[in-house]
Amino acid sequence: MNKSFQETNLSDIGLYDVPVIRDHRGNLAFLQHADLPFDFKRIYYLFDVPSGAVRGGHAHKRQTELLIALSGSFDVILHDSVKRQRFQLNRPDRGLLIPPGIWRELENFSANSICLVLNTDNFDESDYIRDFDEFLRVKNPPRRV
Secondary structure, three states: OOOOOOOOOHHHOEEEEOOEEOOOOOOEEOOOHHHOOOOOOEEEEEEOOOOOOOEEEEEEOOOOEEEEEEEOOEEEEEEOOOOEEEEEEOOOOEEEEEOOOOEEEEEOOOOOOEEEEEEOOOOOHHHEEOOHHHHHHHHOOOOOO
């Protein structure tokens, strides 16, 4: 999937099954470069999100992310400038793969939820679009006649 920022849409979103070794003593899930559809450079997680808070509120120009609910649940609302889709993440063995060019918001965090994020690059503020109207302008540039 090597589409440009303008070309990505909700059909490029993917649910990713995290490999799990099941055992009666407890399950073990793992993530490694060989099993992921991208190399990651940064890992971070959201926790202690207050009731009613909304996280995200941005799109990436170049970076891809994989979001996993390690604990609890939350909703991820994605927008490609035309369509909007909601995903509920509530399993530590299922991730949501979000390519560049997709607006994301996270909400409805349950108590004690943890959102793990694997990102393809180090933090770079210039990779973010944090204003939805700007996102729409960049995603759908005026056509020259």
